[in-house]
Amino acid sequence: MSGYAAEFMDAVRAKNPGEPEFLQAVAEVVESCSIVLDRHPDLREARILERMVEPERVIIFRVPWQDDAGEFHVNRGFRIEMNSAIGPYKGGLRFHPSVNLGILKFLAFEQVYKNALTTLPMGGGKGGSDFDPKGKSDGEVMRFCQSFMTELARHIGPDTDVPAGDIGVGGREIGYLFGQYKRLKNEFTGVLTGKGLAWGGSLIRPEATGYGCVYFAAEMLAARGDDFHGKTCLVSGSGNVAQYTIEKLLDLGGTPVTASDSGGFIHDPAGIDREKLSYIMELKNVRRGRISEYVERYPHAEYVPVDPSLDHNPLWAIPADCAFPSATQNEINGTDAANLLAGGVTLVAEGANMPSSPDAVHAFVEAGILYAPGKASNAGGVATSGLEMTQNSMRLNWSRDEVDGRLRTIMRDIHSACVNAADEYGTSGNYVNGANIAGFLKVAGAMKDQGLV
Numbered sequence: 198m199s200g201y202a203a204e205f206m207d208a209v210r211a212k213n214p215g216e217p218e219f220l221q222a223v224a225e226v227v228e229s230c231s232i233v234l235d236r237h238p239d240l241r242e243a244r245i246l247e248r249m250v251e252p253e254r255v256i257i258f259r260v261p262w263q264d265d266a267g268e269f270h271v272n273r274g275f276r277i278e279m280n281s282a283i284g285p286y287k288g289g290l291r292f293h294p295s296v297n298l299g300i301l302k303f304l305a306f307e308q309v310y311k312n313a314l315t316t317l318p319m320g321g322g323k324g325g326s327d328f329d330p331k332g333k334s335d336g337e338v339m340r341f342c343q344s345f346m347t348e349l350a351r352h353i354g355p356d357t358d359v360p361a362g363d364i365g366v367g368g369r370e371i372g373y374l375f376g377q378y379k380r381l382k383n384e385f386t387g388v389l390t391g392k393g394l395a396w397g398g399s400l401i402r403p404e405a406t407g408y409g410c411v412y413f414a415a416e417m418l419a420a421r422g423d424d425f426h427g428k429t430c431l432v433s434g435s436g437n438v439a440q441y442t443i444e445k446l447l448d449l450g451g452t453p454v455t456a457s458d459s460g461g462f463i464h465d466p467a468g469i470d471r472e473k474l475s476y477i478m479e480l481k482n483v484r485r486g487r488i489s490e491y492v493e494r495y496p497h498a499e500y501v502p503v504d505p506s507l508d509h510n511p512l513w514a515i516p517a518d519c520a521f522p523s524a525t526q527n528e529i530n531g532t533d534a535a536n537l538l539a540g541g542v543t544l545v546a547e548g549a550n551m552p553s554s555p556d557a558v559h560a561f562v563e564a565g566i567l568y569a570p571g572k573a574s575n576a577g578g579v580a581t582s583g584l585e586m587t588q589n590s591m592r593l594n595w596s597r598d599e600v601d602g603r604l605r606t607i608m609r610d611i612h613s614a615c616v617n618a619a620d621e622y623g624t625s626g627n628y629v630n631g632a633n634i635a636g637f638l639k640v641a642g643a644m645k646d647q648g649l650v
Contacts, residue, residue, distance in 0.1 A: 407441025409577015
């Protein structure tokens with residue numbers, strides 16, 4: 198880092214103690230953009246970075262709700278409205294016990310650059326609660342969502358802030374949230390994305406993050422005259438992103454062999470084909486079961502439970518060609534990265550948000566493999582949310598082929614933006630720098646145009 202960047206990071210650390218994920222996300226952007234700030238001193242003078250790391254607004258509120266037994270509970274709700282320079286705040290809601298201010302600030306900060314890369318007019322935000330929907334009845338989830346939206350409704354709107362789903366917030370939760378918003382505001386507007394198809398949703402939205410990640414990876418391979426045929430692929434997670442990553446890999450000729458959840462992972466050397474993927478979808482989406490049950494149906498596969506004593510995840514030590522971390526932040530550490538490289542992996546595309554630690558990112562970049570940071574490769578989800586917003590504004594529904602075609606075009610454009618930015622600033626082939634620089638320049642230009650706000 199330059200002297201300015203190092204001083205800037207010291208100031209950010211002092212102002213944001215106890216928020217390691219946020220500091221990690223900021224440090225990555227600052228490291229990539231140091232060369233931009235050296236070349237454009239006007240951006241330093243305008244204190245663009247200093248403004249970018251401060252949310253425009255942080256909303257924290259209590260969420261009281263009642264369980265089926267009549268007992269009262271109180272959770273904490275959040276909405277981080279990070280940056281609206283290029284459009285209304287856009288970003289998901291996460292319901293998970295790990296949710297806290299620092300994690301949501303990291304996600305909101307990442308969202309700003311990701312949304313800028315999509316070519317669509319969307320700012321960045323994120324929100325959620327430390328509520329855990331796992332094991333709760335539909336009635337309990339509904340009462341929680343209604344209580345959560347009773348407060349959140351004051352702060353969002355189709356031209357102000359448009360939340361979506363994230364971990365723990367799927368179609369069921371979006372439905373309850375939207376119903377309560379409509380009840381409170383007495384209006385039917387595109388205030389949330391990820392809605393049901395019968396009431397304003399978009400085709401391809403559930404598939405978009407996984408599909409988009411594989412589309413981006415396919416562009417990276419094509420740039421080297423290659424494709425997915427004959428390639429063994431490791432996928433972590435077994436939720437929405439992982440499921441549709443597996444599906445699109447099958448479409449493009451890849452062979453996915455793993456899936457995981459918080460309990461452990463399965464390895465199926467024969468490959469997870471469409472029949473097996475259908476089983477995973479039914480297991481996780483309908484029965485809400487555990488991935489360990491996969492080996493009961495397909496006993497030739499192996500299930501490996503999580504071992505907390507290990508300093509690495511054995512999933513990433515399986516020999517393969519490509520890896521798609523699609524579970525959660527920092528799931529790949531430096532040891533895992535070394536294992537991936539030793540196992541022959543030459544492409545890593547992030548389906549989750551910041552799933553690779555700084556040591557892992559450094560290892561991938563130094564090795565010169567095709568490495569796609571999440572803000573570029575998993576932008577397909579929010580891009581299709583943006584397309585849902587467009588359809589809502591037009592009171593139209595596009596066909597599956599039209600939405601999928603637009604998604605693929607957006608991912609191709611994101612790839613080109615990353616490549617061009619990396620080339621322009623002397624770091625050709627570095628998708629981390631390319632994604633950060635391209636997103637930063639778009640947001641910075643809008644902020645400068647709009648004055649000191």
